[in-house]
Amino acid sequence: MTTTAKNDSVxxxxxxxxxxxxxxxxxxxxxxxxxxxxxRLMAQADAQGSDGHGVIRLPQYVRRILAGGINVRPNIRVxxxxxAMAVVDGDNGMGHLVVSRAVDxxxxxxxxxxxxxxxxxASNHAGPxxxxxxxxxxxxxxxxxxAVGNANHLPPWGGMEMLLSTNPIxxxxxAGEESPVVLDMATTVAAYGKVKAKxxxxxxxxxxxxxxxxxxPLTDPTRAEEGFLLPIGGHKGYGLALVVGLLAGTLxxxxxxxxxxxxxxxxxxPTNTGQAILVIDLKAFGDPAIFKHRVDVLVQDIRxxxxxxxxxxxxxxxxxxxxxxxxxxxxGIPVSAVLVRELNELALSLSIARLS
Amino acid sequence: MTTTAKNDSVxxxxxxxxxxxxxxxxxxxxxxxxxxxxxRLMAQADAQGSDGHGVIRLPQYVRRILAGGINVRPNIRVxxxxxAMAVVDGDNGMGHLVVSRAVDxxxxxxxxxxxxxxxxxASNHAGPxxxxxxxxxxxxxxxxxxAVGNANHLPPWGGMEMLLSTNPIxxxxxAGEESPVVLDMATTVAAYGKVKAKxxxxxxxxxxxxxxxxxxPLTDPTRAEEGFLLPIGGHKGYGLALVVGLLAGTLxxxxxxxxxxxxxxxxxxPTNTGQAILVIDLKAFGDPAIFKHRVDVLVQDIRxxxxxxxxxxxxxxxxxxxxxxxxxxxxGIPVSAVLVRELNELALSLSIARLS
Numbered sequence: 229m230t231t232t233a234k235n236d237s238v239x240x241x242x243x244x245x246x247x248x249x250x251x252x253x254x255x256x257x258x259x260x261x262x263x264x265x266x267x268r269l270m271a272q273a274d275a276q277g278s279d280g281h282g283v284i285r286l287p288q289y290v291r292r293i294l295a296g297g298i299n300v301r302p303n304i305r306v307x308x309x310x311x312a313m314a315v316v317d318g319d320n321g322m323g324h325l326v327v328s329r330a331v332d333x334x335x336x337x338x339x340x341x342x343x344x345x346x347x348x349x350a351s352n353h354a355g356p357x358x359x360x361x362x363x364x365x366x367x368x369x370x371x372x373x374x375a376v377g378n379a380n381h382l383p384p385w386g387g388m389e390m391l392l393s394t395n396p397i398x399x400x401x402x403a404g405e406e407s408p409v410v411l412d413m414a415t416t417v418a419a420y421g422k423v424k425a426k427x428x429x430x431x432x433x434x435x436x437x438x439x440x441x442x443x444x445p446l447t448d449p450t451r452a453e454e455g456f457l458l459p460i461g462g463h464k465g466y467g468l469a470l471v472v473g474l475l476a477g478t479l480x481x482x483x484x485x486x487x488x489x490x491x492x493x494x495x496x497x498p499t500n501t502g503q504a505i506l507v508i509d510l511k512a513f514g515d516p517a518i519f520k521h522r523v524d525v526l527v528q529d530i531r532x533x534x535x536x537x538x539x540x541x542x543x544x545x546x547x548x549x550x551x552x553x554x555x556x557x558x559x560g561i562p563v564s565a566v567l568v569r570e571l572n573e574l575a576l577s578l579s580i581a582r583l584s
Numbered sequence: 585m586t587t588t589a590k591n592d593s594v595x596x597x598x599x600x601x602x603x604x605x606x607x608x609x610x611x612x613x614x615x616x617x618x619x620x621x622x623x624r625l626m627a628q629a630d631a632q633g634s635d636g637h638g639v640i641r642l643p644q645y646v647r648r649i650l651a652g653g654i655n656v657r658p659n660i661r662v663x664x665x666x667x668a669m670a671v672v673d674g675d676n677g678m679g680h681l682v683v684s685r686a687v688d689x690x691x692x693x694x695x696x697x698x699x700x701x702x703x704x705x706a707s708n709h710a711g712p713x714x715x716x717x718x719x720x721x722x723x724x725x726x727x728x729x730x731a732v733g734n735a736n737h738l739p740p741w742g743g744m745e746m747l748l749s750t751n752p753i754x755x756x757x758x759a760g761e762e763s764p765v766v767l768d769m770a771t772t773v774a775a776y777g778k779v780k781a782k783x784x785x786x787x788x789x790x791x792x793x794x795x796x797x798x799x800x801p802l803t804d805p806t807r808a809e810e811g812f813l814l815p816i817g818g819h820k821g822y823g824l825a826l827v828v829g830l831l832a833g834t835l836x837x838x839x840x841x842x843x844x845x846x847x848x849x850x851x852x853x854p855t856n857t858g859q860a861i862l863v864i865d866l867k868a869f870g871d872p873a874i875f876k877h878r879v880d881v882l883v884q885d886i887r888x889x890x891x892x893x894x895x896x897x898x899x900x901x902x903x904x905x906x907x908x909x910x911x912x913x914x915x916g917i918p919v920s921a922v923l924v925r926e927l928n929e930l931a932l933s934l935s936i937a938r939l940s
Contacts, residue, residue, distance in 0.1 A: 310698030312668030342666030345699040389889035411823040461816025467767040467901035485882040526841045533745035545823035
């Protein structure tokens with residue numbers, strides 16, 4: 229089940245990781261089926277290499293649940309809807325449950341209306357955006373996902389007050405024979421989860437990820453709280469982060485701007501997190517097979533394009549995480565020794581079996 | 585009506601500019617009402633400072649129309665639809681007409697379904713993205729607009745073959761007392777229209793806009809064809825340009841990748857341009873006044889945020905173009921002397937009155 233990998237990490241298989249997470253969440257009060265669903269999605273995050281958003285978050289989730297900051301028995305419900313939209317109130321439940329419900333509703337509505345937008349409020353951190361953008365693809369649908377991040381690390385362009393988060397955008401676009409095109413990007417140069425993962429691994433950040441309050445490059449991730457993230461494309465990324473926040477947060481009545489709760493420092497206040505999924509049914513536009521074939525051709529044209537000197541391969545969005553998913557399925561998921569130790573301490577405190 | 589401004593440009597009022605454009609388009613065969621509608625939108629582009637997408641394009645449009653590359657009497661029609669979506673076939677008509685029709689349909693559908701996506705195919709270049717993202721705001725609706733650019737200037741990340749365009753994203757989000765939040769961004773560091781405008785004004789480009797085929801910075805806009813644009817945020821902007829192209833182009837059966845016609849070098853081949861508008865009806869989500877008040881608060885928090893040393897003001901997306909619109913309404917729109925000369929030559933060749 230577990231083996232030692234290079235770089236001081238331990239290889240753990242996805243099912244074992246999922247069982248461990250489920251056990252922990254059940255122990256702190258989630259119903260077994262909810263615990264299993266959250267655990268499955270968290271382990272999926274690690275299994276695709278989204279290591280800033282998977283099991284690394286478990287200690288924090290548990291701490292927040294024990295502090296009463298998350299409702300373990302939420303009444304997740306639709307509060308308003310039309311043919312092509314709904315708003316889901318998550319009743320402060322685990323974000324993974326709230327967003328999964330939103331995606332299910334959006335898929336059902338898109339099957340009739342052709343397109344549907346379902347947003348959440350009173351939700352919580354839900355892991356990597358691509359998890360949810362991927363879900364509609366099984367139904368020959370496109371998923372587009374927007375979320376408000378759970379801590380503000382981005383000032384407006386030219387400013388110092390961190391009023392914005394990394395507000396990610398994700399897209400899942402089905403292909404035919406090729407892997408789907410799966411984009412998952414923070415509107416900042418780096419997501420804060422990546423900063424935390426760097427710190428956990430004891431690595432430095434490249435210049436360009438963060439600056440300090442004097443505008444100087446900040447490269448030590450353990451000093452992350454002394455500075456702020458930089459948006460992609462300067463003022464453009466700032467504008468994009470703002471628009472994503474308005475769509476994923478403000479539109480649904482979820483937190484945005486000064487209302488955003490820093491869930492890294494506050495385990496109690498409900499975060500009122502907002503997310504939104506747009507689902508587009510390919511069948512409404514024509515024969516999905518034709519669409520998917522055109523995506524294949526485009527993917528192959530891109531992969532086969534002439535390369536800049538020194539570039540070995542041109543990657544499509546999602547191709548590397550897809551490759552990692554296949555690799556990790558064979559070898560197990562590398563989890564850093566530091567994190568394993570932390571998870572085993574958590575296990576001890578919850579009186580459950582150690583991870584490895 | 586016209587005065588000489590500094591920087592060797594001429595000030596022309598919006599109505600005069602619009603009349604000139606309409607006259608030219610009517611002369612080359614557009615029905616009067618279509619010519620007036622396109623002209624109004626083109627002049628609006630200049631009136632908000634989108635000088636790469638307004639009257640600067642008129643000589644090219646006229647050349648293409650005279651060459652038979654645009655259908656001046658198109659049968660613009662819905663080819664497929666559901667409650668929350670439609671595909672509009674533009675029959676190779678002027679893009680401004682095709683996209684305006686798409687927006688009207690999306691607004692009508694969103695009023696019932698809550699949200700609607702309307703895409704185009706067999707459309708053409710339609711000017712700045714923000715024109716269309718703004719339209720739903722009059723109905724207390726949000727507009728999100730995506731388009732495939734009309735010439736490929738962006739290679740995939742690491743590549744040299746220009747398979748992608750600047751594929752812009754625009755958003756129009758209503759506020760209450762404040763100006764609306766209007767984002768209009770190419771997924772490249774600079775839009776190609778801005779490169780063309782730099783060339784027309786005889787200015788150099790900053791480093792970071794383009795590189796040549798050896799990967800070196802390219803700063804002379806008259807040499808633009810020797811290099812290619814850079815995406816925002818490196819691989820992220822590449823992914824975003826790809827996703828926008830799949831949504832605005834491939835989804836509707838419009839051109840994408842190698843199918844994109846370079847309309848700067850080919851006046852004849854139908855471009856099969858694709859665009860898409862997503863309209864979200866605020867009324868479906870709750871009281872629009874509450875939403876707009878929350879946008880106001882956010883805008884004021886952002887504007888009032890502590891600033892980095894040396895920064896005089898924090899701008900909201902769309903605030904500067906809004907300011908320009910007000911300024912130009914008072915003073916007239918500055919049009920470069922070079923462009924005025926070109927437009928007057930066009931007038932001569934079409935036997936219509938000179939612009940100034």
